[in-house]
Amino acid sequence: MNMKVNLAGVELKNPVMEASGTFGSGAEYGEFVDLNRLGAVVTKGVASVPWPGNPTPRIAETSSGMLNAIGLQNPGIDVFASRDIPFLKQYDTKIIVNVCGKTMEDYLKVVERLGDEPVDMLEINISCPNVKEGGIAFGQDPKSVEAITRACKDHAKQPIIMKLSPNVTDITVMAKAAEAGGADVISLINTLTGMKIDVNRRCFALANKTGGLSGPAIHPIAVRMVYQVANAVKLPVIGMGGIKTWEDAMEFILAGATAVAVGTANFHNPCATTEVIDGIADYMERNQVEDIRELIGAVR
Numbered sequence: 001m002n003m004k005v006n007l008a009g010v011e012l013k014n015p016v017m018e019a020s021g022t023f024g025s026g027a028e029y030g031e032f033v034d035l036n037r038l039g040a041v042v043t044k045g046v047a048s049v050p051w052p053g054n055p056t057p058r059i060a061e062t063s064s065g066m067l068n069a070i071g072l073q074n075p076g077i078d079v080f081a082s083r084d085i086p087f088l089k090q091y092d093t094k095i096i097v098n099v100c101g102k103t104m105e106d107y108l109k110v111v112e113r114l115g116d117e118p119v120d121m122l123e124i125n126i127s128c129p130n131v132k133e134g135g136i137a138f139g140q141d142p143k144s145v146e147a148i149t150r151a152c153k154d155h156a157k158q159p160i161i162m163k164l165s166p167n168v169t170d171i172t173v174m175a176k177a178a179e180a181g182g183a184d185v186i187s188l189i190n191t192l193t194g195m196k197i198d199v200n201r202r203c204f205a206l207a208n209k210t211g212g213l214s215g216p217a218i219h220p221i222a223v224r225m226v227y228q229v230a231n232a233v234k235l236p237v238i239g240m241g242g243i244k245t246w247e248d249a250m251e252f253i254l255a256g257a258t259a260v261a262v263g264t265a266n267f268h269n270p271c272a273t274t275e276v277i278d279g280i281a282d283y284m285e286r287n288q289v290e291d292i293r294e295l296i297g298a299v300r
Helices: 077-088 104-116 142-155 171-180 216-230 246-255 272-286
Strands: 005-007 010-012 016-018 040-042 059-062 065-068 094-099 121-125 160-163 185-188 192-195 210-214 237-240 259-262
Touching: 016 040, 016 272, 059 210, 065 216, 077 094, 077 104, 094 104, 104 121, 104 142, 121 142, 142 160, 142 171, 171 185, 171 216, 185 216, 210 216, 216 237, 216 246, 237 246, 246 259, 246 272, 259 272
Parallel strands: 016 259, 040 094, 094 121, 121 160, 160 185, 185 237, 237 259
Antiparallel strands: 005 010, 059 065, 065 210, 192 210
């Protein structure tokens, strides 16, 4: 039984990874999860300089998920390269570095710095606010999506994954813009913008007022968007959004995703990723599927 998948020439032993920002850079979960079993480890967002993140409170539970306004807090590329990459290289898994920035120059500094590092792919988080454009996220304007994709691709030595924001009118427009810019892979969805109000204190639950909604609540939306994108572009797709069980992951694969990323579930079940891997393997065995590629996009 073959569970290997290929993302722009990078072969993963299975299609399961975790979503950026839900696993640190691997060390936090290493004592709970055998990182060797994962198809890839996706790091927390890395910027050119340390980011302090947003003021607290910046996490709030919802009835079927959570809101976060962490603000991409991270120690910066220098600490990441000296501390986190050597840790991850101990394991037999692919390394995908999530890159964030507030200007085009920010992104390119990190992309160039990672060119000589032993990492396999770069995931470009274009949900970051573009400060030169008044704070509108790069991923909400197709011209910006194409431009930043092309710039990152021109400067990168590794394959580029463009992570799309769902906070747009038509996700396929953004996917086609990324494809036009030369993206190798597309990942989606990032969080949906939401808000929670504490009725007893009569104030916002998050200091930032709004935050990104993740968890089971967004899963059906994510499956729909992955299906649309997989049928709109010719690039491999990594599907994510509310995966809690192997069944959730299989929905993405059947909708057209080549790989999947488990996010919020890691917070309440550190073994969620490996349980999903085992569940997919059992599903393939029960249904006598010899190669997982037979299942990718099987629902039309």
